Amino acid sequence: MIMFGGQGSHYAGMGRDLFDEFPEHLALADEVLGYSVRDLCLDDEDGRMTSTRYAQPALYVVNVLTYLRVRRSCRIEPTALLGHSLGEYCAAHVAGVFDFATGLALVARRGELMADAGDGAMAAVIGLDLDAVHDALVSWSGDGLWVAGYNTPNQTVLSGVTDQVRMAKDHFLDAGARTYVSLNVSGAFHSPLMAAARSEFQRVLAGTELRAPRIPVVSNNTGAIHTSDLIAHNLGEQISAPVRWTESVQLLAGRGETSWIEIGPKRMLTPMVEEILASP
Template sequence: MISFVFPGQGSQKIGMGEDLFGRYPELTAKADHILGYSIQELCRDGERLNQTQFTQPALYVVNALSYLKKTEETGLKPDFTAGHSLGEYNALYASGAFDFEEGLQLVKKRGDLMSRAKGGGMAAVIGLTHEQVTDVLREYHLHTIDIANMNTPQQIVISGYKEDIEKAASVFEAVNGVKMVHRLNVSGAFHSRYMLEAKEEFSRFIETFHFKPLSIPVISNVTARPYEQTELKKTLT
């Protein structure tokens, strides 16, 4: 059994995709047209590449082209797909829920909306369980911090305003059992209460799209179970 998992925000790096844009000139041109700028130039621009509204389209395009290259060279097709946050759009693209252009339109809107939530941050607390992280947040009155992601039983991501994340990180670094607190390379308090306004606007935008039946099961970040066709829009929102 083969699974393809696509990376999300924080995995971007300068020069990514250089070996792909020339290989897929038509899709690269379509990306440039939808975005209104050169995707190749963006991936060379370290300053813009780390800004959410640019990071997400860049990763989506590079992930999509990487997937095409991988399947062409190996002949492999995944039995399951999944993705970390933004990467889930690539998992759905690979499964045929939407085409390359539709996926990029969704991601562009998502990145634009999420970029408005400035001043936020995220950090991965490694070594504690969900329950233990919750207890620490309660004990130290860190009420402005949300638990955003449960990556593994002992890798829990917290999210909130940047200054609050720094305060929380200092607290967690002194807690017995914590192996590491890793600040994530993001510019917003993603997967938290602070994204409610973006969620509401995105829910209206996504209603204009029609999703096709999934040809490959996609594991959802929300449920850790395969997407249900009838719940596609709700789950993405």
């Protein structure tokens, strides 16, 4: 089983050891995007990578190239695929849902729409189980705060209006959270504040040819295996819906998956998988 990381796993300088190895992919990426991916990743003096508009396509390229290198060296054939948020598009590409260029164009448009959706913030609540997180949300006096990701049984991501995410810190710590960590993102992703982006992106997906996955891919939106008739719908809904990572990992574990290979610039998913698999 191969899993692809999403935003948060990217960093300045990523891909340095990959770009010379895959010149044709890099040239195609530059053509699709209209700018140099190499320059974006390695010489980002303007700080463009802090924006989801640029971070998403850059991460898609680096993830796919990393997969190609791993497959070339290890001759792996994945039995299932999983991606966290943006990583789901890398998984869909590997499964044959779309080619490299089409996937990159989709991701670039996704990044543009999510960037244009406006400001917002996200935070991870760690050390509090899901029931306690929901209770704390119910008792929270403000508006504009939602669950954006079920990462592990004891790590839940929140998303919403910037001041609400910031002010909720003490509330969740008082409820018993061990830590409350602000995430380095530029918007309220996977929340209702992305509704306009979701609607427009659904139209983009409706005009894109998507093929049936030839390898099982788990949907972030449902925590179930993608079906060819709903893959466009679920990829679109994913923008404003929580990432059901815990359910996705539990589904694949229940299907007998025992080997979990993480693809991405940073090792972020493996510790979450280990925690999920160790939970009762």
